Amino acid sequence: MIEIYETIVIGAGISGATAARMLGEYGGKVLVLEKARGSGGRLASKRIRTEAGDELAFDLGCESFGAQTGTFRSALQEWESVGLVHRLQREGNGQPLWVGASRNSALTRAMLGDLPVAFGVRVTEITYQDGVWQLQAIRGDNEIRQYAARSLILSAPAQQTRDLLPNGHPFIEKLAPAVIRPQWVVVLAVPRRADFSRGLQELGRIKSLRAMPEQDAIDVISFESEKPSRPANNDFDIYQIQLTSQWTENRIDWPREQVLNALIDELEAQTGCASKFEAAHVHRWLYAFSGGAASEHSYLLDDSGLGVCGDYFCASGKHDGVESAYLSGRRLAEACIARAGAGAELGA
Numbered sequence: 001m002i003e004i005y006e007t008i009v010i011g012a013g014i015s016g017a018t019a020a021r022m023l024g025e026y027g028g029k030v031l032v033l034e035k036a037r038g039s040g041g042r043l044a045s046k047r048i049r050t051e052a053g054d055e056l057a058f059d060l061g062c063e064s065f066g067a068q069t070g071t072f073r074s075a076l077q078e079w080e081s082v083g084l085v086h087r088l089q090r091e092g093n094g095q096p097l098w099v100g101a102s103r104n105s106a107l108t109r110a111m112l113g114d115l116p117v118a119f120g121v122r123v124t125e126i127t128y129q130d131g132v133w134q135l136q137a138i139r140g141d142n143e144i145r146q147y148a149a150r151s152l153i154l155s156a157p158a159q160q161t162r163d164l165l166p167n168g169h170p171f172i173e174k175l176a177p178a179v180i181r182p183q184w185v186v187v188l189a190v191p192r193r194a195d196f197s198r199g200l201q202e203l204g205r206i207k208s209l210r211a212m213p214e215q216d217a218i219d220v221i222s223f224e225s226e227k228p229s230r231p232a233n234n235d236f237d238i239y240q241i242q243l244t245s246q247w248t249e250n251r252i253d254w255p256r257e258q259v260l261n262a263l264i265d266e267l268e269a270q271t272g273c274a275s276k277f278e279a280a281h282v283h284r285w286l287y288a289f290s291g292g293a294a295s296e297h298s299y300l301l302d303d304s305g306l307g308v309c310g311d312y313f314c315a316s317g318k319h320d321g322v323e324s325a326y327l328s329g330r331r332l333a334e335a336c337i338a339r340a341g342a343g344a345e346l347g348a
Helices: 014-026 070-081 105-112 158-164 170-174 195-208 245-249 256-271 321-347
Strands: 004-010 030-034 045-049 055-059 085-092 095-100 117-119 121-129 132-139 143-154 180-191 218-223 236-243 279-290 306-308
Touching (some): 004 014, 004 132, 014 030, 014 105, 014 143, 030 121, 030 143, 045 279, 055 236, 070 095, 070 321, 095 105, 121 143, 121 158, 158 170, 158 279, 180 195, 180 245, 195 218, 195 236, 195 256, 218 256, 236 256, 245 279, 256 279, 279 321, 306 321
Parallel strands (some): 004 030, 030 117, 143 306
Antiparallel strands (some): 045 055, 121 132, 180 236, 180 279, 218 236
């Protein structure tokens, strides 16, 4: 017999983790399903080893995050007080910037806490019958799994959420304006005393000032080694380089090695230094930048208990992507809790 949860949350990024945490604290039995091997979404982090055996850890998605609203600023201050996030010495648009302690994905791991999370689970179909949401999923090597819940929250990217919704569901049309664009990301471990490292730091500073043409291939260069509480490495400086969505879209199907070679040529041209690096990691985010808001509201919720949240609900440019995701997940959870309270009052 399939166990019925009060709520299942699909996606363990910041919006899904926020909603799951709040609903779990409210007292409902919550399960989180995540297709990746770890939490974080665009706050994901990665560990690799060099040929010499050195372990390198770095953020693979969002480099840092800020706050425009009092709600998210309060959350950051609370997390800072317990050591979950740290402020960077530099600012963004005159506002403080934060990063997760040890790595950005640590924030979502802490938020999920002891909630049950099933990683490596890809939900393939959802249906609603007799007041219960039924989920079909694949786990690991094509292991078929089934789940059930009275309420269901989808916190995946907009395109994936639309594909998962039942045919004809009104949310499909409401999500149509939300387009999330792709991005190639390359991480380089560069010998600390190399000219190439100094060139990358200077280029990163220039890019942070938006002093180069927008059609340039490179969007952001993040000096991972400057982030507080990150594991120290005396031999290497680690750089995370984000390519622009336009550049990525024109090369979306390129092999990773070809992307790396093209980027190295670009970096050598812009820094004037010969490239030198010990290790490289190339990752393609199919869903990285929100290109349009899905709704004037922060979430979607229907009478069946189906909710949708994500950074694309607040993608007007007012909020950082992490802040948008947090606000969406929080406001959806608040609406679910209010709905559950109203139902309890009606049934009393």
